[in-house]
Amino acid sequence: MSARRHAPVRQRMARFASAALVVFAVLAAAYGATHGAAANLPARVAVAAQVPPAVVKTDTVTQAELVKRGEYLARAGDCIACHTADPARPFAGGVPVATPFGTIYTPNITSDPDTGIGRWTDADFLRAMHEGIGKGGERLYPAFPYVEYTRVTTEDVLAIRAYLTTVAPIHSTPPRNDLMFPFNQRWLMALWNLFNFSEGRFVPDPKKSAEFNRGAYLVEGLAHCGECHTPRNVMQGLRTGERLGGGAVAGWQAYNITPDKNGGVGHWSDDDLIHYLATGVAPGRANAAGPMADVVVNSTQHLTQEDLRSIVVYLRSVPAIGGGAARPRDSFGRPAPDDVTGIRGTAANTADGARLFIANCASCHHWTGEGAGGRAPGAYPPLIRNSATGANAANNLTLVILHGVNRTTKDTAAFMPAFGPVLTDAQIAAIAGYVTIRFGNPQAATSAEQVAKLRQAR
Numbered sequence: 001m002s003a004r005r006h007a008p009v010r011q012r013m014a015r016f017a018s019a020a021l022v023v024f025a026v027l028a029a030a031y032g033a034t035h036g037a038a039a040n041l042p043a044r045v046a047v048a049a050q051v052p053p054a055v056v057k058t059d060t061v062t063q064a065e066l067v068k069r070g071e072y073l074a075r076a077g078d079c080i081a082c083h084t085a086d087p088a089r090p091f092a093g094g095v096p097v098a099t100p101f102g103t104i105y106t107p108n109i110t111s112d113p114d115t116g117i118g119r120w121t122d123a124d125f126l127r128a129m130h131e132g133i134g135k136g137g138e139r140l141y142p143a144f145p146y147v148e149y150t151r152v153t154t155e156d157v158l159a160i161r162a163y164l165t166t167v168a169p170i171h172s173t174p175p176r177n178d179l180m181f182p183f184n185q186r187w188l189m190a191l192w193n194l195f196n197f198s199e200g201r202f203v204p205d206p207k208k209s210a211e212f213n214r215g216a217y218l219v220e221g222l223a224h225c226g227e228c229h230t231p232r233n234v235m236q237g238l239r240t241g242e243r244l245g246g247g248a249v250a251g252w253q254a255y256n257i258t259p260d261k262n263g264g265v266g267h268w269s270d271d272d273l274i275h276y277l278a279t280g281v282a283p284g285r286a287n288a289a290g291p292m293a294d295v296v297v298n299s300t301q302h303l304t305q306e307d308l309r310s311i312v313v314y315l316r317s318v319p320a321i322g323g324g325a326a327r328p329r330d331s332f333g334r335p336a337p338d339d340v341t342g343i344r345g346t347a348a349n350t351a352d353g354a355r356l357f358i359a360n361c362a363s364c365h366h367w368t369g370e371g372a373g374g375r376a377p378g379a380y381p382p383l384i385r386n387s388a389t390g391a392n393a394a395n396n397l398t399l400v401i402l403h404g405v406n407r408t409t410k411d412t413a414a415f416m417p418a419f420g421p422v423l424t425d426a427q428i429a430a431i432a433g434y435v436t437i438r439f440g441n442p443q444a445a446t447s448a449e450q451v452a453k454l455r456q457a458r
């Protein structure tokens with residue numbers, strides 16, 4: 001697995017580390033004011049113990065059906081992304097999570113009795129998923145998204161557990177975490193939880209449709225979309241009042257996906273959204289690269305049309321957040337006029353964006369920026385009216401140039417080479433500058449320093 005693949009996990013851990021620092025600083029204050037502070041927390045999605053929508057009773061299904069459902073749910077929860085360091089050893093953990101304060105390794109969740117969770121009882125497993133507490137009673141770090149998994153019904157958690165017991169047990173102990181004090185103090189998470197975690201199962205809203213409730217259950221629960229798409233507070237907890245209003249992960253912008261017509265995806269059709277989650281492409285709007293490509297590959301491409309439709313119904317219903325955007329990300333740019341052909345064949349000896357674009361990008365995306373090969377996933381997409389070039393910052397564009405695109409789904413393999421190893425920071429900044437001015441949002445300026453920072457982002 002590539003280093004980039006793990007970047008989101010690392011980023012979350014880095015967030016956690018700074019969260020721990022903040023927590024440490026407020027420790028004294030929190031001691032006196034815990035109850036008051038907890039009561040003043042912003043409203044959250046209603047949670048309590050209850051039966052979920054669209055779920056078959058466990059006692060009416062066979063073991064095989066239970067395992068199959070568990071496999072589906074494990075995909076919806078994307079467990080494999082964080083718990084697989086080596087694709088040949090699924091769920092054996094060991095994904096190194098580097099933070100400025102040391103390294104943490106994800107645990108082995110195969111059913112190996114000694115190194116995995118083979119000796120865990122169902123109650124242990126439920127407590128981890130619902131409360132963020134490990135077998136020995138220790139607090140788990142919120143890099144494990146129990147903040148969302150707490151909403152998953154007991155039935156569904158047990159189905160995931162049933163599936164995990166069928167995957168090959170692998171004897172493998174991830175290296176010991178190497179975190180320095182105070183970040184190795186798990187009990188600090190109890191304090192973090194006070195402010196940022198509210199335990200409890202999803203409660204369907206009887207006034208809303210079954211589709212809405214199913215979508216809310218997935219987005220706010222298993223699929224944990226907000227882990228990346230919701231902005232964070234000073235303690236690095238999720239700002240639930242700005243749900244899905246846009247977050248950051250490993251240098252990437254995880255865009256605003258609320259229904260706002262300018263800031264979010266309110267102007268996308270239902271089919272655009274479904275197609276994006278199922279294939280990684282919303283033709284003529286957006287392509288999934290980086291962490292979102294991984295989400296599509298491991299998780300959303302496997303969801304049923306009904307579940308994808310439910311996700312879309314729910315996304316349409318969250319409060320719209322404009323974020324100051326005057327027009328949609330994917331509304332910028334016109335095809336380059338043919339005067340740009342004049343620079344073809346001229347000496348490319350300067351870090352000139354237009355020349356570098358013609359030399360490195362135009363063979364696939366066309367010198368006009370209109371792309372080539374149609375609009376199917378894997379074709380060379382237009383750079384005009386594309387969210388990566390029209391965003392208010394050049395982060396994702398820069399990261400796509402640095403790392404390329406490597407997204408293999410059931411339908412197709414989308415491949416763009418990584419230019420990080422062959423182009424300098426200044427050259428990449430020049431290309432990004434040309435692309436945003438010519439084909440995208442001219443406000444999205446960048447610099448060689450910014451490119452250097454994004455090269456290091458994890």
Ligand code: HEC
Pocket residue numbers: 009073074077078079080081082083105106107108109117125128129134135139140141142143144145160
């Ligand atoms: C975003 C990354 C991420 C995802 C997604 C994720 N996990 Fe984890 N998980 C972690 C990390 C990191 C830890 C270790 C936390 C710690 O050490 O405190 C962990 C710990 C656990 C543990 C505790 C194991 C132990 O030995 O203490 C269990 C059980 C678990 N995860 C199950 C799951 C399941 C089931 C899913 C999918 C529904 C899942 N995880 C998805 C990152 C993730």
Ligand code: HEC
Pocket residue numbers: 008219223224225226227228229249252253254255257265273276277285286287288289290291292293295300311329387388396
């Ligand atoms: C691991 C982090 C992560 C998770 C989890 C995640 N996303 Fe994303 N998402 C991103 C990033 C990063 C991008 C930008 C990708 C790019 O520019 O190529 C993105 C892009 C998108 C876009 C395209 C927006 C645009 O304007 O181009 C949509 C729609 C989307 N995500 C929906 C979802 C939904 C729905 C979920 C939950 C099922 C989800 N995402 C889960 C990180 C994530």
Ligand code: HEC
Pocket residue numbers: 280281286287288289357360361362363364365376377378379380381383386387388389396397400401405414415416417419431435
């Ligand atoms: C060998 C062909 C090829 C070359 C050369 C190439 N690309 Fe791409 N590019 C692709 C493919 C394929 C995709 C992804 C298509 C998909 O998502 O289905 C892509 C996607 C993109 C995206 C959209 C990513 C997103 O997150 O939305 C941008 C922006 C982009 N390329 C810019 C560039 C730039 C700038 C260069 C030159 C430095 C370049 N490409 C060179 C083939 C190429």
